[in-house]
Amino acid sequence: xxxxRVAILISGRGSNMAALIEAAKDESYPxxxxxxxxxxxxxxxxxxARAAGIATETVDHATFGKNRSxxxxxLQAVLEKHRIEIVCLAGFMRLLTAAFVNKWPQRLLNIHxxxxxxxxxxxxxxxxxxxxxxxxxxxxxxxxxxxxxxxIIIQGAVKVRPGDSEETLxxxxxxxxxxxxPKALKLxxxxxxxxxxxxxxxxGVPVPDASELLPM
Ligand code: GRF
Numbered sequence: 620x621x622x623x624r625v626a627i628l629i630s631g632r633g634s635n636m637a638a639l640i641e642a643a644k645d646e647s648y649p650x651x652x653x654x655x656x657x658x659x660x661x662x663x664x665x666x667x668a669r670a671a672g673i674a675t676e677t678v679d680h681a682t683f684g685k686n687r688s689x690x691x692x693x694l695q696a697v698l699e700k701h702r703i704e705i706v707c708l709a710g711f712m713r714l715l716t717a718a719f720v721n722k723w724p725q726r727l728l729n730i731h732x733x734x735x736x737x738x739x740x741x742x743x744x745x746x747x748x749x750x751x752x753x754x755x756x757x758x759x760x761x762x763x764x765x766x767x768x769x770x771i772i773i774q775g776a777v778k779v780r781p782g783d784s785e786e787t788l789x790x791x792x793x794x795x796x797x798x799x800x801p802k803a804l805k806l807x808x809x810x811x812x813x814x815x816x817x818x819x820x821x822x823g824v825p826v827p828d829a830s831e832l833l834p835m
Contacts, residue, residue, distance in 0.1 A: 627708075638798075654674050690713075
């Protein structure tokens with residue numbers, strides 16, 4: 620089976636991008652990272668991608684002003700030019716409209732630094748600490764028009780430790796992110812993920828609820 624052509628969309632340092640690039644170096648991995656796109660020309664991840672020999676493109680949202688559909692049109696054109704089959708958002712800090720998202724049904728993935736549906740949105744680690752949550756983590760999910768709400772493909776949990784700060788907690792969650800994103804992309808690229816009634820089945824089996832996860 621040919622490897623699926625994947626684009627990773629970033630806005631910043633790109634550590635999740637780097638984890639996906641690393642996983643895809645293995646020839647038996649079912650996806651190849653064909654393209655990295657940033658909406659910010661200064662994103663550090665672009666340098667990392669280029670150093671790894673991966674094609675990069677910048678679609679700078681600032682040059683489109685408030686015209687979201689022009690920005691998304693340019694993004695779509697770049698993805699088509701590179702014959703992309705699956706798109707992974709990895710620290711991509713722009714909301715995508717339904718018009719774009721609906722072009723990529725079950726082919727657009729995102730990683731979120733919390734155990735969804737808990738802590739959608741920004742500042743997840745700060746909010747998890749404030750809420751006194753005992754188990755925190757990260758989620759890879761399919762993107763749907765409603766933010767951080769699509770079917771969950773995989774989750775990874777960490778225990779919150781006494782004395783954790785936002786930074787220490789974020790660092791432990793990031794380790795989990797780097798483990799689960801390559802796993803999730805592999806499952807999707809192998810065609811093992813199906814969505815039924817808004818939930819993912821992996822090889823026909825429902826994804827475990829976050830409450831059943833053992834901390835990594
Ligand atoms: C990660 O925590 C990711 O979950 C969130 O933004 C951060 C991006 O980090 N969406 P990086 O650019 O992948 O290092």
